Amino acid sequence: MPWLQVSITTSKAHTEQAEAALLECGACSITYRDADDAPILEPAPGETPLWENSIVTGLFASGGDTESLVSRLHVAMAEARHSIRSEALEDRDWERAWMAHFHPMQFADNFWVVPSHHDAVDEHAINLRLDPGLAFGTGTHATTAMCLQWLGQHPPQGKTVLDVGCGSGILAIAALLLGASHATGTDIDPQAIEASRHNATHNRVADRLQLALVKDYRPEPVDIVLANILSGPLAQLAPTLAQNCRAGGDIVLSGILQEQADDVRAAYAPWFDMDTTRSQDDWVMLHGCRKAD
Numbered sequence: 001m002p003w004l005q006v007s008i009t010t011s012k013a014h015t016e017q018a019e020a021a022l023l024e025c026g027a028c029s030i031t032y033r034d035a036d037d038a039p040i041l042e043p044a045p046g047e048t049p050l051w052e053n054s055i056v057t058g059l060f061a062s063g064g065d066t067e068s069l070v071s072r073l074h075v076a077m078a079e080a081r082h083s084i085r086s087e088a089l090e091d092r093d094w095e096r097a098w099m100a101h102f103h104p105m106q107f108a109d110n111f112w113v114v115p116s117h118h119d120a121v122d123e124h125a126i127n128l129r130l131d132p133g134l135a136f137g138t139g140t141h142a143t144t145a146m147c148l149q150w151l152g153q154h155p156p157q158g159k160t161v162l163d164v165g166c167g168s169g170i171l172a173i174a175a176l177l178l179g180a181s182h183a184t185g186t187d188i189d190p191q192a193i194e195a196s197r198h199n200a201t202h203n204r205v206a207d208r209l210q211l212a213l214v215k216d217y218r219p220e221p222v223d224i225v226l227a228n229i230l231s232g233p234l235a236q237l238a239p240t241l242a243q244n245c246r247a248g249g250d251i252v253l254s255g256i257l258q259e260q261a262d263d264v265r266a267a268y269a270p271w272f273d274m275d276t277t278r279s280q281d282d283w284v285m286l287h288g289c290r291k292a293d
Helices: 012-024 066-076 094-099 142-153 170-177 190-202 231-236 238-243 258-268
Strands: 003-011 029-034 053-061 082-089 105-108 111-115 126-130 160-164 182-187 209-213 222-228 245-257 272-280 283-290
Touching: 003 012, 003 066, 012 029, 012 053, 012 066, 066 082, 105 142, 111 142, 111 170, 126 170, 126 190, 142 170, 142 222, 142 245, 142 272, 142 283, 160 170, 170 182, 170 190, 170 209, 170 222, 182 190, 190 209, 231 238, 231 245, 231 258, 238 245, 238 258, 245 258, 245 272, 258 272, 258 283
Parallel strands: 111 126, 160 182, 160 222, 182 209, 222 245
Antiparallel strands: 003 053, 003 082, 029 053, 105 111, 245 283, 272 283
């Protein structure tokens, strides 16, 4: 079925008004995005911040009078500074379109991440089969890729692993496939726990993966702590993650922009001997070794 996309660009004060107008006119979904290239990378817990200027987009089933629809939206937004743009979308299989951009990726000589819909490049390699579902983490982003490369080059044979902010479970599952004896994944999002459990079952490691919401997790020291989140939460969590890592263990931190690396490194320095292991694009991954207490 063809679709019509209608976008209203307006200020922060009128984004809810734009959303209400689109829904009143029959939109079946609403999305927000930044109108000024001013990303909000690290909202505080519980916050849902908006940009100073946003593009509020409604998706409509095509077939109606587009000119009349746009006129109704102009009337609804008459008291607000705004602009409206409409665009017809071609009829296509969006799931297959997404799959076309997700290919097998190699992270070590014998370690690949392979999307569930794709054949393995090397059937004899360690192939992590992935269906990210509703959670973040496919290996395509630099922050995840650097962690996977580190795991591929430092196989955690017989070690215990904690994956903080597990998303799709990709890092915990990779660690298990690469030889870890047990892994735990935590996240604040129940959908991440669901996606991780599905992916662990698909990769036949569910019996060695414990999953828990952060609020339900009871920490215990592990050999390797992996945390691919953002620099603000990473800095705040430094004392907690230090307690979760045994003396001599490794910590791998990702989700850090180049200009944030020194602050994160300083936050962990009291407990870890830190070094910069990798950088890719504008992102940095930090590694540290836990000092003895």
